[in-house]
Amino acid sequence: MTVLKLLVTGGLGFIGSNFILNLLKNHNDFHVTNVDAQLYGSNKKSLSEITNSDNYKFVSGNITDYDLMYNLISECDAVINFAAESFVDRSISDAKPFLNSNVNGVFTILEIIKLLKKKLVHVSTDEVYGSLDSGSAIEESRFNPSSPYAATKACAELLVNSYIYTYGCDCMTTRCTNNYGPRQFPEKLIPKIIILASQNKPIPVYGTGKNIRDWLFVDDHCDAITSVLLKGKSGQSYNISANNEIDNLTVIKKILSLMGKSEDLITFVEDRPGHDLRYSMSSSKIRCELGWSQKSAFDVGIKKTLEWYMSQKDWWEDIQQSTLNHTPWKN
Numbered sequence: 001m002t003v004l005k006l007l008v009t010g011g012l013g014f015i016g017s018n019f020i021l022n023l024l025k026n027h028n029d030f031h032v033t034n035v036d037a038q039l040y041g042s043n044k045k046s047l048s049e050i051t052n053s054d055n056y057k058f059v060s061g062n063i064t065d066y067d068l069m070y071n072l073i074s075e076c077d078a079v080i081n082f083a084a085e086s087f088v089d090r091s092i093s094d095a096k097p098f099l100n101s102n103v104n105g106v107f108t109i110l111e112i113i114k115l116l117k118k119k120l121v122h123v124s125t126d127e128v129y130g131s132l133d134s135g136s137a138i139e140e141s142r143f144n145p146s147s148p149y150a151a152t153k154a155c156a157e158l159l160v161n162s163y164i165y166t167y168g169c170d171c172m173t174t175r176c177t178n179n180y181g182p183r184q185f186p187e188k189l190i191p192k193i194i195i196l197a198s199q200n201k202p203i204p205v206y207g208t209g210k211n212i213r214d215w216l217f218v219d220d221h222c223d224a225i226t227s228v229l230l231k232g233k234s235g236q237s238y239n240i241s242a243n244n245e246i247d248n249l250t251v252i253k254k255i256l257s258l259m260g261k262s263e264d265l266i267t268f269v270e271d272r273p274g275h276d277l278r279y280s281m282s283s284s285k286i287r288c289e290l291g292w293s294q295k296s297a298f299d300v301g302i303k304k305t306l307e308w309y310m311s312q313k314d315w316w317e318d319i320q321q322s323t324l325n326h327t328p329w330k331n
Helices: 014-026 044-050 066-074 088-093 096-116 148-167 189-198 218-231 248-259 284-290 298-311
Strands: 004-009 030-036 056-060 078-081 119-125 170-176 178-180 203-206 212-217 237-240 245-247 266-269
Touching (some): 066 096, 096 119, 203 248, 218 284, 248 298
Parallel strands (some): 078 119, 119 170, 170 237
Protein backbone atom coordinates (compact mmCIF):
# COMPACT_ATOMS: atom_id res chain seq x y z
CA MET A 1 0.00 0.00 0.00
CA THR A 2 1.34 3.42 -1.00
CA VAL A 3 1.17 5.96 1.81
CA LEU A 4 0.64 9.61 0.87
CA LYS A 5 2.69 11.93 3.05
CA LEU A 6 0.74 15.07 3.78
CA LEU A 7 1.94 18.30 5.40
CA VAL A 8 -0.93 20.17 7.07
CA THR A 9 -0.23 23.74 8.17
CA GLY A 10 -2.27 25.20 11.02
CA GLY A 11 -3.52 21.79 12.10
CA LEU A 12 -4.21 22.85 15.70
CA GLY A 13 -6.80 25.35 14.51
CA PHE A 14 -10.50 24.73 14.05
CA ILE A 15 -10.72 23.47 10.47
CA GLY A 16 -7.20 22.04 10.36
CA SER A 17 -7.70 19.83 13.43
CA ASN A 18 -11.04 18.56 12.17
CA PHE A 19 -9.50 17.85 8.77
CA ILE A 20 -6.69 15.75 10.26
CA LEU A 21 -9.09 13.76 12.44
CA ASN A 22 -11.51 13.27 9.54
CA LEU A 23 -8.75 12.20 7.14
CA LEU A 24 -7.08 9.70 9.47
CA LYS A 25 -10.45 8.27 10.50
CA ASN A 26 -11.59 7.63 6.94
CA HIS A 27 -8.27 6.85 5.19
CA ASN A 28 -5.51 4.50 6.32
CA ASP A 29 -3.13 5.41 3.49
CA PHE A 30 -2.08 8.85 4.77
CA HIS A 31 0.68 10.03 7.06
CA VAL A 32 0.09 13.56 8.35
CA THR A 33 2.70 15.99 9.64
CA ASN A 34 1.09 18.98 11.31
CA VAL A 35 3.04 22.24 11.64
CA ASP A 36 1.44 24.90 13.80
CA ALA A 37 2.78 28.09 15.40
CA GLN A 38 0.48 27.59 18.41
CA LEU A 39 -0.85 31.15 18.36
CA TYR A 40 -4.12 32.28 19.97
CA GLY A 41 -6.41 30.25 17.70
CA SER A 42 -4.60 26.93 18.30
CA ASN A 43 -5.48 24.31 20.90
CA LYS A 44 -3.31 21.21 21.40
CA LYS A 45 -6.25 19.47 23.07
CA SER A 46 -7.99 19.33 19.69
CA LEU A 47 -5.71 16.48 18.53
CA SER A 48 -4.92 14.86 21.88
CA GLU A 49 -6.61 11.62 20.79
CA ILE A 50 -4.06 11.00 18.00
CA THR A 51 -0.91 12.21 19.79
CA ASN A 52 0.53 8.69 19.81
CA SER A 53 -0.72 7.65 16.38
CA ASP A 54 1.85 6.13 14.01
CA ASN A 55 0.28 8.13 11.16
CA TYR A 56 0.62 11.53 12.81
CA LYS A 57 3.46 13.85 13.80
CA PHE A 58 3.35 17.37 15.27
CA VAL A 59 5.95 20.06 14.64
CA SER A 60 5.87 23.43 16.39
CA GLY A 61 6.77 26.20 13.97
CA ASN A 62 5.66 29.10 11.78
CA ILE A 63 5.01 28.87 8.04
CA THR A 64 7.13 32.00 7.53
CA ASP A 65 10.22 30.05 8.68
CA TYR A 66 11.82 29.16 5.33
CA ASP A 67 14.36 26.60 6.57
CA LEU A 68 11.78 24.74 8.65
CA MET A 69 9.22 24.71 5.87
CA TYR A 70 11.80 23.61 3.29
CA ASN A 71 12.68 20.58 5.40
CA LEU A 72 9.04 19.68 6.04
CA ILE A 73 7.89 20.14 2.45
CA SER A 74 10.84 18.14 1.12
CA GLU A 75 9.56 15.17 3.13
CA CYS A 76 5.94 15.33 1.95
CA ASP A 77 3.96 14.65 -1.20
CA ALA A 78 1.46 17.49 -0.81
CA VAL A 79 0.70 20.49 1.40
CA ILE A 80 -2.72 21.56 2.70
CA ASN A 81 -2.44 25.17 3.87
CA PHE A 82 -4.92 26.04 6.62
CA ALA A 83 -2.54 28.30 8.53
CA ALA A 84 -3.95 31.81 8.71
CA GLU A 85 -4.93 34.63 10.98
CA SER A 86 -8.68 34.42 10.53
CA PHE A 87 -10.67 36.59 12.95
CA VAL A 88 -12.01 39.68 11.18
CA ASP A 89 -12.29 41.80 14.33
CA ARG A 90 -8.62 41.25 15.13
CA SER A 91 -7.64 42.31 11.60
CA ILE A 92 -9.53 45.56 12.10
CA SER A 93 -7.62 46.17 15.32
CA ASP A 94 -4.19 45.23 13.91
CA ALA A 95 -3.69 44.07 10.32
CA LYS A 96 0.05 43.41 10.51
CA PRO A 97 -0.11 39.80 11.83
CA PHE A 98 -2.53 39.01 8.99
CA LEU A 99 -0.09 40.29 6.40
CA ASN A 100 2.68 38.24 7.95
CA SER A 101 0.81 34.94 8.13
CA ASN A 102 -1.68 35.14 5.28
CA VAL A 103 0.63 36.73 2.71
CA ASN A 104 4.26 36.18 3.71
CA GLY A 105 3.50 32.68 4.95
CA VAL A 106 1.88 31.69 1.67
CA PHE A 107 4.75 33.30 -0.26
CA THR A 108 7.23 31.16 1.73
CA ILE A 109 5.29 27.98 0.93
CA LEU A 110 5.02 28.87 -2.75
CA GLU A 111 8.74 29.54 -3.09
CA ILE A 112 9.47 26.06 -1.75
CA ILE A 113 6.70 24.40 -3.75
CA LYS A 114 8.22 25.95 -6.87
CA LEU A 115 11.67 24.48 -6.13
CA LEU A 116 10.59 21.05 -4.94
CA LYS A 117 7.72 20.48 -7.41
CA LYS A 118 5.17 19.53 -4.74
CA LYS A 119 1.37 19.86 -4.73
CA LEU A 120 -0.43 22.57 -2.75
CA VAL A 121 -4.08 22.88 -1.75
CA HIS A 122 -4.56 26.40 -0.45
CA VAL A 123 -7.61 26.96 1.78
CA SER A 124 -9.26 30.36 1.31
CA THR A 125 -12.61 31.98 2.14
CA ASP A 126 -15.80 33.33 0.61
CA GLU A 127 -14.91 36.70 2.14
CA VAL A 128 -12.61 37.44 -0.81
CA TYR A 129 -15.76 38.16 -2.83
CA GLY A 130 -17.06 40.70 -0.33
CA SER A 131 -20.69 41.44 0.45
CA LEU A 132 -23.34 40.51 -2.13
CA ASP A 133 -26.76 42.15 -2.41
CA SER A 134 -28.09 39.33 -4.57
CA GLY A 135 -26.97 36.24 -6.44
CA SER A 136 -24.07 33.95 -5.60
CA ALA A 137 -20.39 34.22 -6.45
CA ILE A 138 -18.85 31.67 -8.80
CA GLU A 139 -15.16 30.84 -9.08
CA GLU A 140 -14.63 33.52 -11.73
CA SER A 141 -16.39 36.32 -9.83
CA ARG A 142 -14.29 39.37 -9.06
CA PHE A 143 -12.70 39.84 -5.65
CA ASN A 144 -14.03 42.69 -3.51
CA PRO A 145 -12.70 42.13 0.04
CA SER A 146 -13.90 44.46 2.79
CA SER A 147 -11.73 43.70 5.84
CA PRO A 148 -7.94 43.51 6.17
CA TYR A 149 -8.39 39.78 6.83
CA ALA A 150 -10.30 39.24 3.58
CA ALA A 151 -7.83 41.41 1.67
CA THR A 152 -4.87 39.32 2.83
CA LYS A 153 -6.67 36.12 1.82
CA ALA A 154 -7.40 37.59 -1.61
CA CYS A 155 -3.75 38.62 -1.92
CA ALA A 156 -2.66 35.08 -1.05
CA GLU A 157 -4.91 33.69 -3.78
CA LEU A 158 -3.40 36.06 -6.33
CA LEU A 159 0.06 34.88 -5.32
CA VAL A 160 -1.00 31.25 -5.74
CA ASN A 161 -2.41 32.01 -9.19
CA SER A 162 0.78 33.78 -10.24
CA TYR A 163 2.89 30.78 -9.27
CA ILE A 164 0.58 28.50 -11.24
CA TYR A 165 0.83 30.54 -14.42
CA THR A 166 4.41 31.80 -14.17
CA TYR A 167 6.16 28.73 -12.76
CA GLY A 168 3.72 25.90 -13.55
CA CYS A 169 3.19 25.06 -9.86
CA ASP A 170 0.74 22.27 -9.01
CA CYS A 171 -1.68 24.27 -6.87
CA MET A 172 -5.42 24.33 -6.20
CA THR A 173 -7.49 26.73 -4.11
CA THR A 174 -10.65 26.10 -2.11
CA ARG A 175 -13.01 28.78 -0.82
CA CYS A 176 -15.48 27.92 1.91
CA THR A 177 -18.45 29.61 3.49
CA ASN A 178 -18.80 30.04 7.28
CA ASN A 179 -17.83 26.82 9.05
CA TYR A 180 -19.25 25.64 12.35
CA GLY A 181 -18.77 22.51 14.45
CA PRO A 182 -16.59 21.03 17.21
CA ARG A 183 -13.26 22.63 18.18
CA GLN A 184 -14.04 26.12 16.92
CA PHE A 185 -12.33 28.93 18.82
CA PRO A 186 -14.72 30.61 21.34
CA GLU A 187 -14.40 34.02 19.67
CA LYS A 188 -16.48 32.83 16.73
CA LEU A 189 -20.25 33.33 16.69
CA ILE A 190 -21.66 29.86 17.29
CA PRO A 191 -19.32 28.65 20.06
CA LYS A 192 -19.59 32.08 21.71
CA ILE A 193 -23.39 31.77 21.80
CA ILE A 194 -23.27 28.25 23.23
CA ILE A 195 -20.72 29.03 25.92
CA LEU A 196 -22.24 32.35 27.02
CA ALA A 197 -25.75 30.91 27.06
CA SER A 198 -24.61 27.92 29.13
CA GLN A 199 -23.45 30.46 31.75
CA ASN A 200 -26.58 32.64 31.40
CA LYS A 201 -24.43 35.58 30.30
CA PRO A 202 -25.47 38.31 27.82
CA ILE A 203 -24.91 37.45 24.16
CA PRO A 204 -23.60 40.46 22.19
CA VAL A 205 -25.00 40.82 18.67
CA TYR A 206 -23.52 43.26 16.16
CA GLY A 207 -25.96 45.79 14.73
CA THR A 208 -29.38 44.29 13.99
CA GLY A 209 -28.15 40.71 13.66
CA LYS A 210 -29.44 40.51 10.09
CA ASN A 211 -26.07 39.75 8.48
CA ILE A 212 -26.44 36.59 6.39
CA ARG A 213 -23.93 33.75 6.18
CA ASP A 214 -24.01 30.33 4.49
CA TRP A 215 -23.32 27.84 7.30
CA LEU A 216 -21.24 24.76 6.43
CA PHE A 217 -20.65 21.93 8.92
CA VAL A 218 -16.91 21.47 9.31
CA ASP A 219 -16.88 17.73 8.50
CA ASP A 220 -18.52 18.47 5.15
CA HIS A 221 -15.83 21.05 4.45
CA CYS A 222 -13.14 18.50 5.33
CA ASP A 223 -14.65 15.96 2.92
CA ALA A 224 -14.63 18.60 0.18
CA ILE A 225 -10.95 19.41 0.72
CA THR A 226 -10.08 15.71 0.57
CA SER A 227 -12.00 15.47 -2.72
CA VAL A 228 -10.00 18.39 -4.13
CA LEU A 229 -6.73 16.84 -2.94
CA LEU A 230 -7.47 13.47 -4.54
CA LYS A 231 -9.54 14.43 -7.59
CA GLY A 232 -9.13 18.17 -8.17
CA LYS A 233 -7.51 19.60 -11.28
CA SER A 234 -4.25 21.51 -10.95
CA GLY A 235 -4.63 25.25 -11.42
CA GLN A 236 -8.31 25.27 -10.49
CA SER A 237 -10.26 26.87 -7.64
CA TYR A 238 -13.33 25.33 -6.01
CA ASN A 239 -16.08 27.06 -4.06
CA ILE A 240 -17.48 25.03 -1.13
CA SER A 241 -20.91 26.06 0.15
CA ALA A 242 -23.89 24.41 1.83
CA ASN A 243 -26.90 26.44 0.63
CA ASN A 244 -27.71 27.26 4.28
CA GLU A 245 -28.05 31.04 4.15
CA ILE A 246 -29.24 32.14 7.60
CA ASP A 247 -28.99 35.50 9.36
CA ASN A 248 -27.06 35.73 12.61
CA LEU A 249 -30.08 36.55 14.77
CA THR A 250 -31.93 33.46 13.55
CA VAL A 251 -28.88 31.31 14.34
CA ILE A 252 -28.72 32.74 17.85
CA LYS A 253 -32.41 32.21 18.53
CA LYS A 254 -32.21 28.62 17.25
CA ILE A 255 -29.34 27.80 19.61
CA LEU A 256 -31.09 29.44 22.57
CA SER A 257 -34.21 27.41 21.81
CA LEU A 258 -32.23 24.15 21.68
CA MET A 259 -30.63 25.04 25.01
CA GLY A 260 -33.89 26.07 26.63
CA LYS A 261 -32.56 29.59 27.22
CA SER A 262 -34.40 32.91 27.08
CA GLU A 263 -33.97 35.29 24.16
CA ASP A 264 -33.62 38.00 26.84
CA LEU A 265 -29.90 37.07 26.86
CA ILE A 266 -29.55 38.77 23.47
CA THR A 267 -27.87 42.18 23.70
CA PHE A 268 -27.47 44.33 20.60
CA VAL A 269 -24.15 46.19 20.41
CA GLU A 270 -22.50 48.68 18.05
CA ASP A 271 -21.83 47.17 14.65
CA ARG A 272 -18.23 46.58 13.64
CA PRO A 273 -16.66 48.70 10.87
CA GLY A 274 -17.23 47.43 7.33
CA HIS A 275 -19.46 44.54 8.44
CA ASP A 276 -20.47 42.70 5.27
CA LEU A 277 -24.21 42.07 5.02
CA ARG A 278 -24.29 38.87 2.98
CA TYR A 279 -21.91 36.22 1.67
CA SER A 280 -23.05 33.69 -0.91
CA MET A 281 -21.25 31.26 -3.24
CA SER A 282 -22.29 28.70 -5.80
CA SER A 283 -20.60 25.32 -5.32
CA SER A 284 -21.95 23.74 -8.52
CA LYS A 285 -18.41 23.23 -9.85
CA ILE A 286 -17.18 20.95 -7.06
CA ARG A 287 -20.54 19.16 -6.98
CA CYS A 288 -20.58 18.46 -10.72
CA GLU A 289 -16.88 17.86 -11.36
CA LEU A 290 -15.80 16.08 -8.17
CA GLY A 291 -19.09 14.63 -6.95
CA TRP A 292 -19.00 16.31 -3.54
CA SER A 293 -22.12 17.18 -1.56
CA GLN A 294 -22.72 18.14 2.04
CA LYS A 295 -24.14 15.52 4.41
CA SER A 296 -25.28 17.59 7.39
CA ALA A 297 -28.34 19.83 7.29
CA PHE A 298 -27.99 22.85 9.57
CA ASP A 299 -30.49 21.56 12.14
CA VAL A 300 -28.49 18.32 12.43
CA GLY A 301 -25.08 19.98 12.45
CA ILE A 302 -25.99 22.56 15.07
CA LYS A 303 -27.26 19.87 17.44
CA LYS A 304 -24.00 17.93 17.01
CA THR A 305 -22.05 21.12 17.69
CA LEU A 306 -24.05 21.97 20.80
CA GLU A 307 -23.66 18.45 22.18
CA TRP A 308 -19.89 18.55 21.62
CA TYR A 309 -19.37 21.85 23.45
CA MET A 310 -21.51 20.77 26.37
CA SER A 311 -19.61 17.48 26.71
CA GLN A 312 -16.12 18.97 26.19
CA LYS A 313 -15.96 21.85 28.66
CA ASP A 314 -12.34 21.09 29.49
CA TRP A 315 -11.49 21.99 25.86
CA TRP A 316 -12.65 25.58 26.15
CA GLU A 317 -12.79 26.51 29.82
CA ASP A 318 -9.13 27.56 30.02
CA ILE A 319 -9.37 29.97 27.07
CA GLN A 320 -12.90 31.33 27.32
CA GLN A 321 -12.40 34.24 29.70
CA SER A 322 -9.95 36.12 27.49
CA THR A 323 -11.97 35.68 24.31
CA LEU A 324 -15.73 35.55 24.80
CA ASN A 325 -16.28 39.24 25.50
CA HIS A 326 -13.47 40.40 23.22
CA THR A 327 -14.24 42.97 20.51
CA PRO A 328 -10.68 43.87 19.40
CA TRP A 329 -11.59 46.60 16.92
CA LYS A 330 -12.79 48.77 19.84
CA ASN A 331 -9.35 48.76 21.48
